Amino acid sequence: MTLAESDRERVVGELGRDPTRAEAALFENLWSEHCAYRSSLPLLSAFDSESEDVVVGPGDDAAVIEVGDGIYATFGVESHNHPSYVDPFDGAATGVGGIVRDTLSMGAYPVALADCLYFGGFEREHSRYLLDGVVEGISHYGNAIGVPTVSGSTAFHEGYEGNPLVNVACVGLLSPDRLVTAEAQRPGNRLVLVGNSTGRDGLGGASFASEDLAEDAETEDRPAVQVGDPYAEKRLVETNEALIDAGLVQSARDLGAAGLGGASSELVAKGRLAVASTNAVHQREPGMNATEILLAESQERMVYEVDPENVDAVREIAEKYDLGCSDIGEVTVDGRYVCEFDGDVVVDAPAEFLADGAPLNDLPMETPETPATDYDLPALAEAFEAVVASPNAASKRWIYRQYDHEVGARTAVRPGEDGAVLALRELADADAAVADAPGIALAAGANPNWTACEPYAGAYATAVENATNLAAVGAEPVAAVDCLNGGNPEKSDVYGGFGAIVDGLADGCRDLSVPVVGGNVSLYNDSEAGPIPPTPTLAVLGTTDTVDAPGSALAGDGTLLLVGGHDERLGGSELLAEFGGSDAFPEVPENAGDLVATLARVAGDDSVSAVHDVSDGGLAVTLAEGLTADAGADVSVPSLAALFSEAPGRAVVETTDPAAVRAAFDGVADVVEIGSSDDSGTLAIDIGDVESGGVAFDHDAVAAFRETIAAAME
Template sequence: MTGSYPTIGRRTSKSGYLDSPACTRLSRSATHQLYSMLSAQDLALLQKTLGRDLTDVEVACFENLWSEHCSYRSTKPLLKTLPTEGDEVLLGPGDDAAIVRFSDTCALAIGMESHNHPSYVDPYEGAATGVGGIVRDILSMGARPIALMDPLYFGPLDTEKNRYLFEQVVAGVADYGNCIGVPVVRGELVFDHSYSGNPLVNVVCVGIVDPDRYITARVKQPGNHLVLLGSSTGRDGLGGASFASRDLAGDTEAASRPSVQVGDPYTEKLLIDAILEMAETGKLLSCRDLGAAGLAGASSEMASTFGAVIYADQVHLRETGMVPREIMLAESQERMMVEVAPEDVALVGRIAEKYDLGWSDVGEVISEPRYIVKFHGEVVADLPIDLLVGGAPLCSWEKEPYSAETPFSRPEAAVKDLALAVLSHPDVARKDWVYEQYDRDVQLRTVSVQNDAAVLRLEDKALVFSCGCNPRHIYLKPFEGTANAVIENASNLACLGADPLCLVNCLNFASPEHPEVNWQLEQCVLGLGDAARRMTIPVVGGNVSLYNESDEFGTQIKPTPSLGMVGRGDVRQWTAPAKGDLLALIGTTEPDFGGSVLDAVTGCGGHAPAVADPAIVAVVRDLVREGRVTSATDLSLGGLLAALVKVAPQADVTLTGDPLEELFSETYGRFLVAVRDEAALAGVEHRIIGRVGGDALTLRLKGETVVITPEELEAALSSTTRRMRF
């Protein structure tokens, strides 16, 4: 499973293995082996079902395909609660990527994936291969990849290890994306102690395809051949799926390094061109990326509606002496598998050779529902295919609610000092050092990457991108925080006049064996589904990444249901307000300090925001579309202060309420807009707070006036860049 939720309603065996007892976690010592032992319950179940002992190849297949990463053992029932259908959804969860109609002649392929554990062990290769994998997920649908987003989450930059991880992850994303010519147009950066020892590297990719000609990953007919294309198979990435399904507690980089794949973006670019040319012939009947669980994962999932025979000795190899287990489970990158009729094998081979790509005719679709692997004539695996794919017993963990909010304690520092501290926080400060490494204009579709959403020109319309979430809010209120993440991403699109088309997600959590983490997971998925239904935004795919914790740093990540959202609107570039424009605040401010940036820099505590009213999003979207506002931005990290600095760093602003609440509260469902005349906001509840212009940001507060000069703003906003000078 490489990035989409498992298909609902798959066949079950008469042996009843789907109803088996909940699984037991692998022992910590066992998980540190290259091939971890199956749990005692799983092994006993398999032996009973098969009536025999398993071969080493079969054990390796089950270890990986029954892992959390591939089988969603802890989350499958929850994922079924999400709204996945919509008027524009042509293909929902269950494939390598979803297909969503953009116009009568263009559809989007969209997916989201995580590469968290590999990016801790080898941050450059882990991030690079994460990009490569999600791009191939899009490619496998017959779609041309056109854009990437990268929500990234790291520990504080005051430690050398975190700075190293940050630098190398960004370099890995940038180098791979730049080399294959797919722009990274949007991203998010969050810094929090909980990610020390376990950074999160999430990637969204969007591609375009004819709505009548996309390819799926399920084989179509017995007798067809399975052809492996791309790089040679080596030993890199062995056990990657099972590795991605465990925590890094007590791990060492050397022990886990064999589980990290090594990428080659130049081969990936050739593979993109070759697959698209093959797709144009109409001869590709199905296609799948070789991601988690390698050849075993791709071929068994492709053939799960029928069956397959795989000839492991026919795979083109990079290394000599590889045994069947290694050939089947290696996660070497830049590989794809396609289904073609026997008479078309030579055609795809010629196209592969045209692009200097290796290829092998490695298997055949059979009518019997079995998964058979042969090596030099010997059968090394023979399994019921529905037992291997979709047959993993579900895990059931205890849940325990908690309350983490604390009473608000008013900071004693001066308002100006607090303001500069908030603006200096790396979540708020300028990220130029990162964004400048990405070629955001390649493919010549990019219109705007300013403010909180990116705009690409697609046909005569705009394709608009937003991503991310607020883990500090979500930790305090998992349901409300996740619902607000949906609303906040839709708000980013609204500021550019776009309607959401769909969203995808990466559900990143610590071990679900901790009752409080399992409760977080449930509440986040329910909050995601509730907000998506209220806003009629289908959740078309995603990924679950669990066991994100580290003994080395004593950390468990905060719940991080990171989102990627795309929308459609008219082509427009985000613009800053002009001198003399009025600044207006739309929406109601509450004293929401818990989980805020102010809380992060002072420890002030307080309540996290309640779920915002999503109706306000449509109001602002209409204002933008009708040209009634000259500029709009939503209020999120850093509250009104951060929005003012972003939109109007030189302005005269008067705020009559409590200064801390006015400046630093992070209540959702609020927007800062600029207008030429207040009459433009007729019929919309608002508050005029100031005017653009002047030599500084002047804040006329209750009881005092605070002036922040351009030099002071620059010093605060560039603080993150200074920390990244290695």
């Protein structure tokens, strides 16, 4: 990829001369889609990003939300899609490293990760190869740095065959006095680079992420993939803590896309900065030129603004943790971004023009069509087994058991439930039990079947689904970050689908009163196999008064209520994905915010023993996931479609006081009694419109259905 001719003309007009080689490379990367959001920025104003809890909104390395008296949480998300296709292990691992450093740059300590993964058809050997490498990369990096992976999602869809997605979110914690931002504070301060030495790995990563994947990407684009060192990252985490503790940091940026050039240009957008000498950057490869030094995306590096008198103190701390440290520049007020190499000026450009001068794209957009209703239903037993055993609905235990989800001793609700919950020990009474501590909850994911069916409705449902996941563990959402993934925006139908998921997600979050405080956009996710489905990954953070949450497993002694009632539309369902056909997407709830808030309160009631949302695979999978060897259920639903519809905003509640649950949802949502739980270990399902009656499956049979991923990968 080279600087487009129209962009070159714009640069020449501003500079009054041809750009140098280093300048042209900087403009190419910083004005790329990946960095400048040239096609997506016009759409992002749809999101609301403010609330009384939001301390720092979009625009910094991570957002900051107040989650309790005297405690802030940072929240961010990023994608590492193209690199994870070319090199699944390193691509995924460095995605984790990047989002963790975004957390560090705000002064926070990382406490939780959520990974959302999307691959081609599971039956394909190449998809399983990518899955294996990506999961290994995430677990290797996350486990080594001591940050638990507690939530996420995994989906399989033919549209990802040539372009998987790896989206990673991170939550950190800090006290208000430790907050650091990317706004340069004072002229005369020094710019100090701390971390691993700079090499040639990851060169051109930003521009690589802004173009379609070619057929030979796995070999030709490998140099654009960064190589991570989690043990260096762990030392960087501790170094960052020590620097913040000592009050040595005035502002900070993580070195990610476009390397030092990208990080320093982001500081430029908020202050004024001159990098005095690229030669000063500590390097691990001899003979690097200015362009390579500026744009290399070598990992485990941070840039700090430091008072001149504190540079030596920063260097001492870096050396203590065996990390490199280079004094490379000075904050100035002249409005120029200047870089020198071997005594020559190789970059001299207006700071704001370099950081924010990329022209936005005005692209045509086609409105997606609503699918027609056209399908034939299979027999009940065949449908149940196929859907419960499908990779999208089957157990993800093989994936999350590779992650250390308990390091840090905060995790109260582990992976496998609707949402994860972590204890805020800082807010607990010294003598209180852990279960009585307040907590934060995290849920993340998206369903490509939903957005492939109807992008707007599917994205709206994504917001409702993640909020419902939090409510099921007793938490109410307070903020969200999104990772908006799409194909080539220059194709009007693809851009139309992308625009629809932006609007759907924005409207869903607005109706839930959940501000979208940050995010990431990844476009040009096209390959020889075609564009990906528009994929609006959403991560939602919630708060709860106690970490003692109900689980999804049935207790075996209650009435089963379906909150939200039945729906018989099958658009976007796993049933149609398995057996073919089309249908309109189910209706989304009109009062999603009230529904979620009520469900969160009901989940904390003493009479409620289990809560589980209805999503992938519909009611059939919800019931299958609640089955244990000692707890079964006898349920009745009006139709096969009602059993497999994936209408959002619904949950199954097991309770010994159904009247109280009905009263709580009066005027908020329909509540339908679907049966009762018992100690049989058997799931019996009766379908009202099926002449042959119902079916029954014992726990062992259902457990075997759900082991599809583990059986293929082990």
